Amino acid sequence: MDMNQAERTAEALIREAIRGVTPEPTLESFGGGVKSCKEPSDGGSEERVTLTRNFWLKGIPRDSAEDVVRKVFGNWKEAGHAVDAEPEYGRRVVAANLRSKPDDFLMQVAMGMGGQLSVGVTSPCFWDREPVPSALGHPAPRTDAERQERQEAMDGVRAVSSQILDSLVDGRPSGEEPVVLVRPQDGSCYADHQWTYTCEDAPSAERAFHHMVRSLRERGWQTREPSAEEAAQAGDAVVALTPDDHEAGAGVTRSHGGAVIHVSAAWEREWPPPYMRRGGQ
Numbered sequence: 001m002d003m004n005q006a007e008r009t010a011e012a013l014i015r016e017a018i019r020g021v022t023p024e025p026t027l028e029s030f031g032g033g034v035k036s037c038k039e040p041s042d043g044g045s046e047e048r049v050t051l052t053r054n055f056w057l058k059g060i061p062r063d064s065a066e067d068v069v070r071k072v073f074g075n076w077k078e079a080g081h082a083v084d085a086e087p088e089y090g091r092r093v094v095a096a097n098l099r100s101k102p103d104d105f106l107m108q109v110a111m112g113m114g115g116q117l118s119v120g121v122t123s124p125c126f127w128d129r130e131p132v133p134s135a136l137g138h139p140a141p142r143t144d145a146e147r148q149e150r151q152e153a154m155d156g157v158r159a160v161s162s163q164i165l166d167s168l169v170d171g172r173p174s175g176e177e178p179v180v181l182v183r184p185q186d187g188s189c190y191a192d193h194q195w196t197y198t199c200e201d202a203p204s205a206e207r208a209f210h211h212m213v214r215s216l217r218e219r220g221w222q223t224r225e226p227s228a229e230e231a232a233q234a235g236d237a238v239v240a241l242t243p244d245d246h247e248a249g250a251g252v253t254r255s256h257g258g259a260v261i262h263v264s265a266a267w268e269r270e271w272p273p274p275y276m277r278r279g280g281q
Helices: 003-018 062-078 144-167 202-218 228-234 274-278
Strands: 026-029 033-036 049-058 082-085 094-099 106-111 117-122 171-173 181-185 188-199 222-224 235-241 247-255 260-268
Touching: 003 049, 003 062, 003 106, 003 117, 062 094, 062 106, 062 117, 144 181, 144 188, 144 202, 144 247, 144 260, 171 202, 188 202, 202 222, 202 235, 202 247, 202 260
Parallel strands: none
Antiparallel strands: 026 049, 033 049, 049 117, 082 094, 094 106, 106 117, 171 188, 181 188, 188 260, 222 235, 235 247, 247 260
């Protein structure tokens, strides 16, 4: 549900409530609006909102007020909405509470001590914009600018991974693609993407690894590799940096005698990041 849907549903429920009420009441809006969802009962995000529409029913004689409550309650009940609390007629204050089906709006019709009549509906919590993917970091972006920065980091690290994948041969990515994680980091934005690439056997994995290194170098990447002695003991490893203005690249490793290549791609929005500039690094 979005804002337009919430408004349309609220209006429809109000029209449904007063259908057939005589004399026809004049609706006077009060106390409604859009509010944030604090401590939502469904346990979901508090960054969602809820919509409320309340109306006084004007122009109804005081001695007809209870009959109007009866009529509104009957309209909603006949429409198939769920009853939370039935009205207790004959009291000085009469009210009924329902929940709309299938949208779960809270609905109320009430008569005050002076015969004042009101109807109101409140939507469940919903996003008034596209939900923010949890991968865009916690806490969620507060502004469109922050959201754009984190999306840029996500796209950047995916581009790093894509270039590495294009440079590998004789194998395949292992399983489903892991989620990209984006973290705000002291004024900058960091994204991380870890995945594996499986070859048929150790020799084919070794060939794939060195083919990747050569291909990245041809594309202008900088590569730092361990010495031959270190590689013989621990296996293949390289740190590769992309040829752009960001700190982007990956650590790629293959255990000695193994057929699986491990890739840890990373992307930093600014380089050097603010925390390093302040420290004079």
